[in-house]
Amino acid sequence: MKFLVCIAQTPDTTAKVSFDADGKAFNTAGVQFIMNPYDEWYALVRACELREALGGTVVAINVGPATNETTIRKALAIGADEAVRIDAESASSAFVAKQIAAYAKDQGFDLIFLGKETIDYNGSEVGAMLAEYLDLPYIPLASKLELAGNVATIERDIEGGVEVLEASLPLVVSASKGMAEQRIPNMRGIMMARSKPLQVVQPVAFDEPVDAVRFTLPPAKAGVKLVDPEQMDELVRLLHEEAKVI
């Protein structure tokens, strides 16, 4: 069984978000970068579990510059067998999908995992684009995936419930909470990761369909209005008359 796991690098969840003066570039000074939590905790771990049960190979792929290699090595330490880095800034989800598709198209992957979204640009876009380029079924927001031979049974989150479906491999799946439990890399994994193969691939040409014009910070909250804990009638009045939400 051949598994591909798409891993993005994102700013740490607690990072302070700011941009340069003309709102073009994210300020990376002092920002810690991590593997996108959905990719790490759910997609990668489930791929590793399936490989452990069924045999095969887990390949982790990232579209990003050389500085992303710390994150890629972490994926190897958690359990990926090999890694691929497509050597380009990940300009947009369309760009990322195009690059991963170009790499994956003739590699015969049985199951391609992504996270449900990146926590920085919050797109939830790459998976469907990748699946379309590869002409494969796509099941986003999967919280459970079991394999029996060539058939996957998947539960996915929908509004107000869960959809249970079946599809045969090959497939593209995006992982949400529930798919697996986070794994902390151990010493042995970290040592082994150093000698696992990390291939660097050149990007294919691509015209950007969408440009980021500028980033701004949301207006600051006016500040909290405190209401006396004895005076809940007053809170109700404010919610009705001032905030107009009840």
Added chain:
Amino acid sequence: MVLVYAESPNGQFKKAAFEAVSYGKKVATLLGQPCAAITLGTAAAKADELGKYGAEKVYNVANAQLNHLDSQVAGAVLANAAKQLNATVVVLSHTSTGKAIAGRLAVRLDAGLVSGVNSLPELDNGSLHVKKSVFSGKAIAEYAINTPVKVLSLMGNAIRPEVSGAPVAVEALNIEVPAGRITVKSVKTIEGRVPLPEAEIVVSAGRGMKDPSNWGIVEDLAEVLDATTACSRPVADSDWRPHHEHVGQTGIAIRPNLYIAIGISGAIQHLAGVNNSKVIVVINKDPEAPFFKAADYGVVGDLFEVVPRLTESIKKFKTAN
């Protein structure tokens, strides 16, 4: 034209579809183009009602295979419909359905996609500029879409569905439906209230509740407000509450009109999922709790006293109004 895919999960149009059509109508007005809606499958009742929200035409591809979502099939059908109808903009909802399809449409139509847009676009020298919230609500991004055809998916609760027209007759659209590769076995719906992503009022509680047996007061408050309940991650992780209630960065992101946070400290990963709420009320006994910085209204006090009192006040208000 602006073509809006009005989704109908389980054969029903919900708020997301009405929001998308209302939004599509506004985009169409901006561009000086007509607005049409398209529905898929044989199950959806009352598609003519989409006319009320601004669709001048409503099309339906009546094929039972489309009653369940297979993104590969729906993507192909919608892309062909968009081509046949000469759509310049395709609008979807940023839901579990829209997320499955939007990227496929973008690839098939050579279109630029911006997902999760939350305000009306603007025209700037012929290119369409749209905004969305990024970094889990910590920033706003503005994008320019350069392609002739554009795909937008609309964030839930970003605009209100607006009645601007009258029902229109549904026209059948003849489009070939390719064979699917996914079989939907069942849909398990969670009993009870409006699903969290659609809820207008959410009552949420955290570890300050001390024990799952204490949730009665939270449910009572939700009941009088006709609200949906949510919780913080540790609460879901320790199985005090079901996992689908978990909001935040690793759970789901919501943007209700009113979010009431009870005994939740307001860690940044929790805020990431809720700080797009229009109004936030925080009830916490610790005046230093970080949540107060993100709140509009705050009550510093013991939740076991404050919450039942608030429930009583709301009951009183509801009877009086």
